[in-house]
Amino acid sequence: MKVLWIFAHPEQRSLNASLMREGLSELAASGHESRVSDLYAMGWKAVLDASDVHAPAPPGPQGPAPLAASRGADARLTVGAGQERAFLYGGQGEDVREEQRKLAWADTLILHFPLWWFGPPAILKGWLDRVLVQGFAFGLRGDDGRTLRYGEGGLAGRRALVITSAGARESGFGPRGVHGDIRHVLWPLLHGTFWYTGMAPHEPFTVYGADRLTEAGYRAYARRLRERLRGLPYEEPLPYRSERGGDYDGRLTLRPGIAPDGEGLDVHLGRGGPDRPDAAPVRETCGAAALRG
Amino acid sequence: MKVLWIFAHPEQRSLNASLMREGLSELAASGHESRVSDLYAMGWKAVLDASDVHAPAPPGPQGPAPLAASRGADARLTVGAGQERAFLYGGQGEDVREEQRKLAWADTLILHFPLWWFGPPAILKGWLDRVLVQGFAFGLRGDDGRTLRYGEGGLAGRRALVITSAGARESGFGPRGVHGDIRHVLWPLLHGTFWYTGMAPHEPFTVYGADRLTEAGYRAYARRLRERLRGLPYEEPLPYRSERGGDYDGRLTLRPGIAPDGEGLDVHLGRGGPDRPDAAPVRETCGAAALRG
Numbered sequence: 001m002k003v004l005w006i007f008a009h010p011e012q013r014s015l016n017a018s019l020m021r022e023g024l025s026e027l028a029a030s031g032h033e034s035r036v037s038d039l040y041a042m043g044w045k046a047v048l049d050a051s052d053v054h055a056p057a058p059p060g061p062q063g064p065a066p067l068a069a070s071r072g073a074d075a076r077l078t079v080g081a082g083q084e085r086a087f088l089y090g091g092q093g094e095d096v097r098e099e100q101r102k103l104a105w106a107d108t109l110i111l112h113f114p115l116w117w118f119g120p121p122a123i124l125k126g127w128l129d130r131v132l133v134q135g136f137a138f139g140l141r142g143d144d145g146r147t148l149r150y151g152e153g154g155l156a157g158r159r160a161l162v163i164t165s166a167g168a169r170e171s172g173f174g175p176r177g178v179h180g181d182i183r184h185v186l187w188p189l190l191h192g193t194f195w196y197t198g199m200a201p202h203e204p205f206t207v208y209g210a211d212r213l214t215e216a217g218y219r220a221y222a223r224r225l226r227e228r229l230r231g232l233p234y235e236e237p238l239p240y241r242s243e244r245g246g247d248y249d250g251r252l253t254l255r256p257g258i259a260p261d262g263e264g265l266d267v268h269l270g271r272g273g274p275d276r277p278d279a280a281p282v283r284e285t286c287g288a289a290a291l292r293g
Numbered sequence: 294m295k296v297l298w299i300f301a302h303p304e305q306r307s308l309n310a311s312l313m314r315e316g317l318s319e320l321a322a323s324g325h326e327s328r329v330s331d332l333y334a335m336g337w338k339a340v341l342d343a344s345d346v347h348a349p350a351p352p353g354p355q356g357p358a359p360l361a362a363s364r365g366a367d368a369r370l371t372v373g374a375g376q377e378r379a380f381l382y383g384g385q386g387e388d389v390r391e392e393q394r395k396l397a398w399a400d401t402l403i404l405h406f407p408l409w410w411f412g413p414p415a416i417l418k419g420w421l422d423r424v425l426v427q428g429f430a431f432g433l434r435g436d437d438g439r440t441l442r443y444g445e446g447g448l449a450g451r452r453a454l455v456i457t458s459a460g461a462r463e464s465g466f467g468p469r470g471v472h473g474d475i476r477h478v479l480w481p482l483l484h485g486t487f488w489y490t491g492m493a494p495h496e497p498f499t500v501y502g503a504d505r506l507t508e509a510g511y512r513a514y515a516r517r518l519r520e521r522l523r524g525l526p527y528e529e530p531l532p533y534r535s536e537r538g539g540d541y542d543g544r545l546t547l548r549p550g551i552a553p554d555g556e557g558l559d560v561h562l563g564r565g566g567p568d569r570p571d572a573a574p575v576r577e578t579c580g581a582a583a584l585r586g
Contacts, residue, residue, distance in 0.1 A: 010342050011370040046339040046415040049303050077304040079407070080460065080504065114372070117421045118485030119412055122339040126415030150471060167373065172545035178443060178536055179545070180480055180558050187473055188481070192411030211373065243471055252465035252472070264557020265473050 003027055003034040004106035008113040008124035010040045015210055016165055026226040035102055039123045046126030053082030054091040083133035099131040104291035112163040118185050137197040149196055151242030156198030162186055165210040182206055184265050200237035241270045296327040297399035301406040301417035303333045308503055309458055319519040328395055332416045339419030346375030347384045376426035392424040397584035405456040411478050430490040442489055444535030449491030455479055458503035475499055477558050493530035534563045
């Protein structure tokens with residue numbers, strides 16, 4: 001594997017930092033390559049702002065002008081399209097481009113963070129906001145003109161794993177736990193980010209009871225993480241349904257015959273077999289592929 | 294109402310900025326008070342770092358020392374406890390304290406943002422990470438020694454509303470839509486943040502198709518927002534179950550008799566009536582109340 005490990009914890013002596021070192025050591029021992037983006041150590045700029053976005057070129061007979069010259073005082077910042085223009089015409093910051101190059105290189109993305117307010121810390125959310133831009137990670141079109149999303153997209157061909165830690169006990173994150181099933185809590189990442197951009201999301205690796213973990217408990221989690229990483233190349237991802245696989249209609253809702261009595265987020269998990277014609281491996285499309293040297 | 298309106302969009306000429314002006318004007322016309330935290334305009338610091346956290350005092354006979362003096366070179370940054378110490382002993386930054394004072398003043402919190410990667414922009418995630426600290430918003434205990442969460446907590450007695458915008462069409466965010474039901478997508482905010490800290494979460498107000506909205510479409514949403522805000526004081530919040538209301542057991546999972554065949558996040562919605570003994574209004578506890586002058 002070629003693993004890009006995005007790490008978002010402010011403390012290098014944290015449980016999570018120790019786990020990352022275990023994981024990287026396991027990857028090296030198994031002959032895999034890895035690169036790390038330690039967002040706090042890098043001083044990653046979390047906030048998407050005007051410097052990430054380019055205004056539209058003024059209308060003219062020449063088509064779009066170079067973007068540095070096209071930024072008028074009246075230009076209104078529109079985020080999706082403005083990020084795409086910056087991506088296409090060289091207007092992105094070097095920090096963003098470097099992360100995109102790492103993603104283009106990788107076949108495996110790991111997002112590793114403590115669960116804060118049931119999601120990633122702001123610094124990691126800002127990595128997603130600024131790096132996964134339209135035209136690179138999503139917003140691409142297939143040969144039939146339809147937008148590639150959910151199973152296809154600029155990052156297709158990659159697997160993606162969340163490694164996270166929660167102070168609470170595991171039972172509270174089960175199917176009937178008060179916090180919600182961990183896969184539902186992480187839906188915006190697993191389905192809305194990984195799967196949306198074409199990456200294959202794997203079952204998250206979660207350290208529970210992180211605030212009260214004993215040394216023996218830590219060693220058990222470290223061992224499980226090493227085993228998990230060794231098996232990752234052979235592991236089946238979560239079987240989310242592909243948008244263009246036949247299960248959704250033109251309004252992007254599940255067809256009546258699919259999980260007819262189902263409700264909740266699990267209706268988007270296919271069961272494999274004949275009702276899941278999209279079971280073939282996801283294809284890599286343009287997007288990140290264009291950046292690979 | 295006393296409304297604290299947290300706004301997170303980088304462009305003052307955006308659809309969302311226009312909607313906020315409509316909303317604030319409606320609140321004023323209806324005789325409500327409001328305060329605004331426009332996070333981009335304020336240059337809000339998104340990233341929780343060592344400056345938000347205080348190290349533990351060295352052990353000694355005097356109990357905890359003033360925190361400014363207790364920060365040893367070997368101190369390991371532990372986020373939850375470190376933020377609580379900073380809150381209790383005056384070690385927080387003035388930006389964080391000011392937001393906590395606004396929350397203490399408010400009876401209604403509005404989080405208003407464009408949906409980026411199915412969640413709030415990093416600058417708003419960082420507001421949650423830095424402002425809603427242990428000891429202020431959560432981690433408080435009731436008279437019986439149990440932790441107050443989910444229906445009770447430091448911010449109890451307040452209502453909370455998400456106003457957001459999505460580029461996609463509404464059908465994709467329905468119960469069988471590919472993006473997931475909007476209430477499930479927003480679970481980390483509605484249940485994991487609002488309800489967790491004791492606030493009463495209301496049905497989110499979502500602008501769909503935001504990238505293609507016509508002027509007439511905008512006016513319709515603006516009218517609906519005004520109506521929604523006028524009715525907000527009389528509106529029932531989402532009926533999530535209280536942690537201490539009798540529906541959950543000691544492992545924080547739903548008791549077998551509650552929604553026995555249910556699965557997914559909606560099992561945490563009570564139906565009112567006799568199986569929901571917690572239907573009484575949430576009580577305000579310590580937490581934010583301590584900050585109110």
